[in-house]
Amino acid sequence: MSPTEPVCSRTELPVVDVAALPGYLHELEQATAYLDESQRELLRRAWAVGAAAHAGQTRRSGEPYITHPVAVAQVLAEQGLDVETLLAAILHDTIEDTPLTRACIAAEFGETVAELVDGVTKLDKLQFRDRQEAAAESFRKMLLAMSRDLRVILIKLADRLHNMRTLGAKDAASRQRIARETLEIYAPIAQRLGMNLIKAELQDLGFRALHPWRHAVLEKRIRTQPLVRREALVQIEANLAQKLAKEKLPHRLISRVKSPWSIYSKMRAEHKSFTQVMDVFGFRVVLRKVADCYHALGVVHATYKPLDARFRDFIAIPKANGYQSLHTVLFGPYGSPVEVQLRTEEMDLIAEKGIAAHWSYKDGGEGPNSAQSRAHSWITGLVESQHATGSSLEFLENVKVDLFPDEVYLFTPKGDILSLPRNATALDFAYSVHTDVGNQAVAARVDGKLVPLRTRLASGQRVEVITAKSSMPKPQWLEFVVSGKARTSIRQQLKHIEHEDAVQLGHRMLDRALEVLDSSLERVPSPRMDSYLHEHHYPRLEALLADIALGNRMPNQVASQLVRGSAASTARGPRERLQSAPDKILITGAERGVISFANCCLPIPGDEIMGYHTTGKGIVVHRMDCPNVADYRKSPDRWVAIGWDRKVSGDFSAALRIEVDNRPGALAQVAAAIADAESNIDRVEYLERDTHIAVLRFSIEVGGRRHLANVLRKVRKLGVVVGVQRL
Known part of the structure; x- marks a missing residue:
């Protein structure tokens, strides 16, 4: 049969004369000796169809283009892959580069082969130019394609391997780009799938192309x-x-x-x-x-x-x-x-x-520890992770942890084995057990000993997670977790908590603004509320309330539009509305993402405070005696009357200016006194220093004014302290 004959026009597959096959196909014939004759006849037919489709196309080296897909199929045949994978490999470039259609491939070789060719075609369109958003999105698509059928990525790896073997035909810039992409993306995937032979050759070819001189020197040594x-x-x-x-x-x-x-x-x-x-x-x-x-x-x-x-x-x-x-x-x-x-x-x-x-290898290859089942588990986890991540870059960041593993192996209380990346903590372990276990974790027992969640784990340890229903993820957790699953779960939960806090605070702020106009959220007619939400592209009321809390909408303006020019809204200016406002909005300090405390004055519970509505940041809290408050008076619409709730939680930053005798041990005495008052020291720095006196700035954490007063009292008692004041 001539390669130029029309394809996809017959229902029966003609026999191809083996003696007439070109030389490059004989190597594939030898590599597929493990297949039966009918399967090998299918491969010859696929070659004929592919050769006809690629007729007239050549590679940069001048060879007929069909030699490339045949070489890809040979790489896979040497790995012992099934006939469907080999058929798809021979045809993997036809849908994109030739008139051959997916329907035609399905009719000739079956739906599975067509699905594989289609999957590889989509991967071929991915361009890993860099590690920015476009490449990250491409990487996400590649891993999702793998989740549908692992053989798609096997064909892609074989395709990349042959391209690396024939990289010499490319220009220098292309060689560098492709080699870097191979070392950063494809070789780690081959390693993660356990394909060490392909991984090793990809790494060696990539290294040779990227650093030819270094490769030559090492090879000679x-x-x-x-x-x-x-x-x-x-x-x-x-x-x-x-x-x-x-x-x-x-x-x-x-x-x-x-x-x-x-x-x-x-x-x-x-x-x-x-x-x-x-x-x-x-x-x-x-x-x-x-x-x-x-x-x-x-x-x-x-x-x-x-x-x-x-x-x-x-x-x-x-x-x-x-x-x-x-x-x-x-x-x-x-x-x-x-x-x-x-x-x-x-x-x-x-x-x-x-x-x-x-x-x-058919014997014993289907167990829970087989490479096949482990690869499926890994990719299933990636698919779950990508649904939870907010961006492709975040997804790529999490996956890179799993692509470059140096694992520690840990035991659950029941004796099950879990593998985690190097430097994994007890909190990583908790999230690897289950997301809910991680979200509610408070501590852990490692080999029976109680340890904090940030404790790093070593292989062979037995870990038990202690949980509490009231526990919630904290932003500080992101500083010490290393696994992609833990990072994704924490971020997702924090966003959920921040959104809830923003909705609650926005509700109170809008209610307060409406009350000034002798109205309330309940009294705003539903058609008017729906019209406002539609006009400003909010899917529901919660989104508007969160936007108000984050400073993207001013509550007074929203209230005025909802009330629609009532006498109350026109009779009073913004300063009058602020002065006649009802009770202050009370805060606990635990509002995440919508309340922050100004670094210029470091307010703590017990201080007289005011809030300044800042676009994108929510409410920034200042002390009333803060020097910057005078500037904020120029924008009364952005003032928010706030105060401290009866129940305030958490630690708050404060700064002390302490003058001490400049002698050995003075700093240690002050630090000990602050610790004795049950306050943490974040940072210490010298402001001034001469022969007799040293002036230090201590950044500490306190629970409120009473706690701060106790710290000041203990510090003042020290003989080395000349003076102390809050900054």
Whole structure:
């Protein structure tokens, strides 16, 4: 059959003459030996359809364009992927670049293949120009496409791998952009899906394109390693093989060399020179059973001493991408550390192919710890996360944490294992259990010991979260959580709380403004309220009330428009309305996002205060004796009469100016007195200093004026203190 024949015009698939196939297709034929003849005939038909569709198109290198999708299919065939994935790979560029339609592909090769081609086509349109909003939105779309069928991303990874192999045909700027994109986006995804062979090649090709000189230098240094070390490795390999044979442990012993990218990353992360990165070489021991792995570990440790604290058991506690292996570092001859990995044949397959192993290894690949199920769990979590995040950039920020994992493994009270990113805290653990557990967390028990939520966790610890129904997320939590799920959940809950607080405060402010006009929210006719909301594009009353609290709408103006020019609204000016206003709006200090306290005067409970309505910030609270209040008098419409509620919660910032004798220990005495008064010190700075006197500014936290008075009393009692005053 000629590639130029019309496609999608017959119901039967003609037989393609194997002898007449071009050379580049014979390699795919050899790689697909695991498929039956009918499936391979389908692949030949897909080639014929693809070649006809791409007729006349060439790559930058001058080759026919069809050679690229065939090479992509070959990469996937070497991973043992199913025939549907290979068909989609051969046709993955047809919908976008040729007259071939999705309906045609579905008619010829089935709906699944058409769906895969369509998914890859959408991914091909994504351009990762940078890490700004456009790229972040593209990244979100890519991960959502993965959630529908993991094979979409496998085709995309194979497509990227072949493009990297043929990157030389591109101009220098394109090579840099594509290489950076590969190292930042595609290689981490391959790693997260456990596809280490593809990940390693993507990293090496990306490194070579991005930093050709550095790659060449490192590659040469690896090749010309000292002869002594090479001889040592031969000796180690012989000794290990002999000892394992004596124990009658059937095995494959494979020596390995770290890649230039791996060495470069370690040098950069740990600030080491090449000579300091000693574990460049290592061995992998592949055995039959899990029990053999632990038996072989004992043999290895009896042969060479292990380095302390360098043993990792990823068989008992697999990595998040399903990777399983025993890792140990031996103290070899001539003082060179040598890394040894021990694993079963199945683990070796999963370590190299990741989720692709699901299609090529059918025994035992469906369990809860399989790479396939772990990848699905990860992507399901991402889909849930993207629904909760406010922007693509925030989503990308959260996902990056999961794409570059260095996990800690923790136990729940029931013995279940959870993996979290490095430096995860007890609060991250709480959110990984359940969002509600995180939102209501107050403390945790780690190995039976009570600890605060900000405590960092280490692998192997048993963690129990203590909750209280009254507990709510705090903005400070965002400062110490590291996992994307925790960050997203906290932000979502804080926005919800802030919105509720804004609605309540806006309600009180509008009610107060309406009361001045002898009206109230209940007395505003519904048609008039609905008309106002529609005119100003508010979906409901709550949105208007929140906008008032945030300073985006003035309550007096809203009230006047709602009352529609009543005598009350026209008879009084803004200053008169303020003066004749009813009771003050009372605040507790716990209003989030809509009440803030001015840094110029630092008001605390008990002070006489006023509020200034600021666009986008809500009400900014000032002391009545604040020097800036005089300026605010020029805008009486923005004044808000407020006062302190009977129940005030939280700590409030205050500043003290303290003069002390300039002698050793004076600062420590003042700090101790403030701590004795149960106040926290945020910051201390010297304002003046000479031979005899030092003037310091203490920023502290107090509960109110009484608490502050107690702090002042204790400080004044000190013999080293010359004077103290509140700023």
